[in-house]
Amino acid sequence: MTKEQLADVVRTKAPSVPATLYEAQGLEDAMRYAVDVTLKKRHCEMLLPKEGEDYGPPSENGFPTMLERFIAAPGLSDEEFTLLQNAAEGTDINLLRSGLREHLGGFDTSITWADALVADTVTCIVDSNREEVRLGTMVAEISIMLVKKSTLIDRLEDASDLMLRLLNRGGASYTAFITGPSRTADIERVGALGVHGPLELHIVLLEG
Amino acid sequence: MAEARNMKEYHGEIQEALDDAFLRKTLDKFAVEYKANRERIFTGIDVNGLIHEVAEIKDNAAQHMMELYEQFKTEAEKRGVHVHLAATAEEANRIIAKIAKDNDCKNIIKSKSMTAEEIHLNDALEKEGCKVVESDLGEWIIQLRHEGPSHMVMPAIHLSRYQVADLFTEVTKVEQDREDIQKLVKVARRELRGEYVQADMGISGANFAVAEAGVVGTVTNEGNLRLVTTLPRVHVILAGLEKLIPTVAEALHCIQVLPRNATAQAITSYVTWIAGANECATGPDGRKEMHIVFLDNGRTKIVKDPAFKEILRCVRCGACANVCPVYRLIGGHKMGYVYIGAVGLALTYLYHGADKARSLVQNCIGCDSCKNVCSAGIDLPRITREIRSRLIKDEGNSKAGSVMSMVMKDRERFHSLLKFIKFSQKPLTVKGGRFIRHLPAVLMGGSDQSFRQLPALAPKSFRQLFNSVVKNPANPKYRVALFSGCAQDFVYPEHLVAAVQVLNRHGVAVDFPLQQTCCGLPLEMMGQRETSLQVASQNVNTFEAGKYDAIITLCASCYGHLKNGYPELLSGSDDAYRAGMFASKIINFSSFVFNVLGLKEEDFIKSGDKVTYHAPCHMRNNGIKDEPRELLRMAADYRPAKEEDTCCGFGGTYSVKFPELSAEIGKAKVKNSVESGADIVVTDCPGCVMQIRGVATASDAPIRVEHMAELLARTMK
Numbered sequence A: 001m002t003k004e005q006l007a008d009v010v011r012t013k014a015p016s017v018p019a020t021l022y023e024a025q026g027l028e029d030a031m032r033y034a035v036d037v038t039l040k041k042r043h044c045e046m047l048l049p050k051e052g053e054d055y056g057p058p059s060e061n062g063f064p065t066m067l068e069r070f071i072a073a074p075g076l077s078d079e080e081f082t083l084l085q086n087a088a089e090g091t092d093i094n095l096l097r098s099g100l101r102e103h104l105g106g107f108d109t110s111i112t113w114a115d116a117l118v119a120d121t122v123t124c125i126v127d128s129n130r131e132e133v134r135l136g137t138m139v140a141e142i143s144i145m146l147v148k149k150s151t152l153i154d155r156l157e158d159a160s161d162l163m164l165r166l167l168n169r170g171g172a173s174y175t176a177f178i179t180g181p182s183r184t185a186d187i188e189r190v191g192a193l194g195v196h197g198p199l200e201l202h203i204v205l206l207e208g
Numbered sequence B: 001m002a003e004a005r006n007m008k009e010y011h012g013e014i015q016e017a018l019d020d021a022f023l024r025k026t027l028d029k030f031a032v033e034y035k036a037n038r039e040r041i042f043t044g045i046d047v048n049g050l051i052h053e054v055a056e057i058k059d060n061a062a063q064h065m066m067e068l069y070e071q072f073k074t075e076a077e078k079r080g081v082h083v084h085l086a087a088t089a090e091e092a093n094r095i096i097a098k099i100a101k102d103n104d105c106k107n108i109i110k111s112k113s114m115t116a117e118e119i120h121l122n123d124a125l126e127k128e129g130c131k132v133v134e135s136d137l138g139e140w141i142i143q144l145r146h147e148g149p150s151h152m153v154m155p156a157i158h159l160s161r162y163q164v165a166d167l168f169t170e171v172t173k174v175e176q177d178r179e180d181i182q183k184l185v186k187v188a189r190r191e192l193r194g195e196y197v198q199a200d201m202g203i204s205g206a207n208f209a210v211a212e213a214g215v216v217g218t219v220t221n222e223g224n225l226r227l228v229t230t231l232p233r234v235h236v237i238l239a240g241l242e243k244l245i246p247t248v249a250e251a252l253h254c255i256q257v258l259p260r261n262a263t264a265q266a267i268t269s270y271v272t273w274i275a276g277a278n279e280c281a282t283g284p285d286g287r288k289e290m291h292i293v294f295l296d297n298g299r300t301k302i303v304k305d306p307a308f309k310e311i312l313r314c315v316r317c318g319a320c321a322n323v324c325p326v327y328r329l330i331g332g333h334k335m336g337y338v339y340i341g342a343v344g345l346a347l348t349y350l351y352h353g354a355d356k357a358r359s360l361v362q363n364c365i366g367c368d369s370c371k372n373v374c375s376a377g378i379d380l381p382r383i384t385r386e387i388r389s390r391l392i393k394d395e396g397n398s399k400a401g402s403v404m405s406m407v408m409k410d411r412e413r414f415h416s417l418l419k420f421i422k423f424s425q426k427p428l429t430v431k432g433g434r435f436i437r438h439l440p441a442v443l444m445g446g447s448d449q450s451f452r453q454l455p456a457l458a459p460k461s462f463r464q465l466f467n468s469v470v471k472n473p474a475n476p477k478y479r480v481a482l483f484s485g486c487a488q489d490f491v492y493p494e495h496l497v498a499a500v501q502v503l504n505r506h507g508v509a510v511d512f513p514l515q516q517t518c519c520g521l522p523l524e525m526m527g528q529r530e531t532s533l534q535v536a537s538q539n540v541n542t543f544e545a546g547k548y549d550a551i552i553t554l555c556a557s558c559y560g561h562l563k564n565g566y567p568e569l570l571s572g573s574d575d576a577y578r579a580g581m582f583a584s585k586i587i588n589f590s591s592f593v594f595n596v597l598g599l600k601e602e603d604f605i606k607s608g609d610k611v612t613y614h615a616p617c618h619m620r621n622n623g624i625k626d627e628p629r630e631l632l633r634m635a636a637d638y639r640p641a642k643e644e645d646t647c648c649g650f651g652g653t654y655s656v657k658f659p660e661l662s663a664e665i666g667k668a669k670v671k672n673s674v675e676s677g678a679d680i681v682v683t684d685c686p687g688c689v690m691q692i693r694g695v696a697t698a699s700d701a702p703i704r705v706e707h708m709a710e711l712l713a714r715t716m717k
Helices: A003-017 A026-040 A080-089 A129-141 A154-166 B007-017 B023-039 B047-063 B067-079 B089-102 B114-118 B123-128 B136-142 B163-172 B181-198 B226-228 B248-255 B260-265 B309-313 B340-354 B371-375 B382-393 B399-408 B413-425 B461-467 B485-491 B493-505 B521-525 B529-542 B558-569 B576-585 B591-598 B626-635 B659-675 B684-700 B709-715
Strands: A020-023 A071-073 A093-096 A105-114 A116-118 A123-127 A140-148 A173-180 A200-206 B080-087 B107-110 B131-134 B201-204 B208-211 B215-220 B234-240 B268-275 B291-295 B478-481 B508-511 B550-553 B586-588 B610-614 B680-685 B704-707
Touching: A003 A020, A003 A200, A026 A071, A026 A080, A026 A093, A026 A105, A026 A140, A026 A200, A071 A129, A080 A093, A105 A129, A105 B215, A116 A154, A123 A129, A123 A140, A123 A154, A129 A173, A129 B226, A154 A173, A154 B248, A154 B268, A154 B684, B007 B226, B007 B659, B023 B260, B047 B067, B047 B248, B047 B260, B047 B309, B067 B080, B067 B208, B067 B680, B080 B089, B080 B382, B089 B123, B089 B201, B089 B234, B089 B291, B107 B181, B107 B684, B114 B123, B114 B340, B123 B131, B136 B163, B163 B626, B181 B226, B201 B226, B208 B248, B208 B291, B215 B226, B215 B248, B226 B268, B248 B260, B291 B340, B309 B340, B309 B684, B340 B371, B340 B382, B340 B413, B382 B521, B382 B529, B399 B413, B399 B521, B399 B529, B413 B485, B461 B485, B461 B493, B478 B493, B478 B680, B485 B493, B493 B508, B493 B704, B493 B709, B521 B529, B521 B558, B529 B558, B550 B558, B550 B576, B550 B591, B558 B576, B558 B586, B558 B684, B576 B586, B576 B684, B586 B591, B591 B709, B610 B626, B610 B659, B659 B684, B680 B684, B680 B709, B704 B709
Parallel strands: A020 A200, A071 A093, A071 A105, A105 A140, A140 A200, B080 B291, B107 B131, B107 B201, B201 B234, B234 B291, B478 B508, B478 B550, B550 B586, B610 B680, B680 B704
Antiparallel strands: A116 A123, A123 A173, A173 B268, B208 B215, B215 B268
């Protein structure tokens, strides 16, 4: 299949994953999307509240919310991060590039690169060697994955070469297949999202 | 976690489960939905081809287990991992406790691992003064309740939202919403976040330990594993040696089946591949202190045992429980010790010993549904029968088993006994001599059979009738032999008479070799291997298979056993060749008349009878699905019933050993058949006829039962 046909597969299958698909007009647009998504959501729940700190109104789950907004962007290059800074200018969003262990109570959004996207299952393959990338994609309420169209692959079985490259790139490695948000069906087999990690997964598809 | 020490206690445990209304409702719903969801997710995929490949991959891996271990160890050590090999559960626990002690770890967070359950790791670590928290939602719930898992994939499936809500209220000291599952899940999200942060050691399991890259792959939905393996400074992976696999490509292949079979997902939310001591801000030198403990606990012995080695293919998808008619009634706590479902019966014996398994391994009805759905094509019912026969070999025969073997190893003695019963049963018969009246349980070896009316032996056996009913054509299209099986020879000869009529009418010459005897499946089910081999040998030597175009049986259970069981049982014996020939000629009646004779609508005067179908387990689990239903459409007004493809609860001796379970399965079958609107249930097996007619008669249900041959004989032109 051509990359465009694979993109069509993703367009068809993303909603049932569930993953929200956004086709961006370049990186600037992608960063604007991340900022928009963050501004539209309710403030992040604080899962590790401290006594004596001030928090916002309780969430739908009855948990305290944060007064500030945060986007974590581990793994972006300097230029990409600058674009994100530009997009967030004039908003109340705080940008985090590292030090995510200081924010384990939660942040609103993370924006990270996926190394490939498997069209058939809408699976992001993410080099997660960096601890900050792992934390970003787990602790955020909304995880945004940036994916280049050129990295689309057809099926999971076709990923073994890429996998071997990621796994053998010298020394230790941590590679993740991520398909949708964190989910469970452990209570009465009823599906529920966000049991430990993201409540939502967004895929931003980029040309190139 | 079945704790019964004997059958009496086990029956008590079973009754507790049967009385749990929530469990029953939940598992009924699950059984129906799982089947439909699985079918949907495998649409357009060659599932049997995939399963076959998984079997080959896993067999090959098991064969090279220790070489793969060495290769994995080399690769993992290159990446800064300490690799350990534990011979026993105790040793694995000691190693992990020592890692905790050496690294000064007190707070341990775990992601789900059945292998950790196998070795009771939490207890061992808690004894050493560690705090252990399970982070998988289901595992956390059962940990808080001090229970074991009741399903390998959904450990808390036995609990209602109300039980979970009350538990969470108790744990958080805050009143929790009792209805809203989404909110309950968020309680876990918040409560566990602090536990991850506090933990200094994470323990996880493995789905695959890939030797070529020293990488461990895990398949999860919740993502808790990612936090467990990222935040604490020490990480320990516990993996059974059977998780070793040569290549990443093979692991990816297995992943095509595992989530589809487990939860009807094309892929789980997360598949995580960890190779080596990764970056960790709080670890020594910014790296994780990382250990992998491989567990033997009998695995290297199992791989050398031809009868058991197949079990090492298991990828722990849990599907064998999902389709099991017994699991559906009693749940995992009563159908396993740590491991659950059909594979649990076997693994309990292999990993936890005969004491824990003795009663449990009796609780397989032998329907083959698990074999048919297994991710790796493991013949679990065969393994369960093998365990029964090993227990007898090691511990001596039961009284019932000895008597059964003594009677059945000599055909003449067996058949004389049946003749004797036929004459002496008269005072006990009711309903015109067709049924035996209900006998007190004490006369039935303590088994309460009041749920069904059992049939009386027929006045004349088929072997007595055969010469008077057969009218072979002068120039036959086919020459066949009939394999009657005991039930039709002595209880329901009318099925065979009807079959002879249909076959003769359509130009088939029928022979009935008189030296044939019981197929031996009831003996296998009772662990009577020696006698089972004797009767198998007698049968394959009685039929001169080369003389016939086919050997036809009207009994689904005989069919499965003759076709699949014989070649396996007799392989390596003097009769191996004959068994292969014999098995290749075996065909069931419906397949023969539909596929070979090619009967068509015009061969019947379509009756207006409203009929439904019961698909015998050993037909549908051998891939025979459409033939009987096509025949029904030709001969009568076919009304499909709900769950036609579910066991009737007969299972031969099973229904005597576990009457309380047989009764429940049988009642559901009769209910569904009646609700189809049909007046007659048609089926392809005398055992199913006995069960369904017996339950329907005992409960005065408005439905009759007929064998396919009877319906076809009375409607053919």
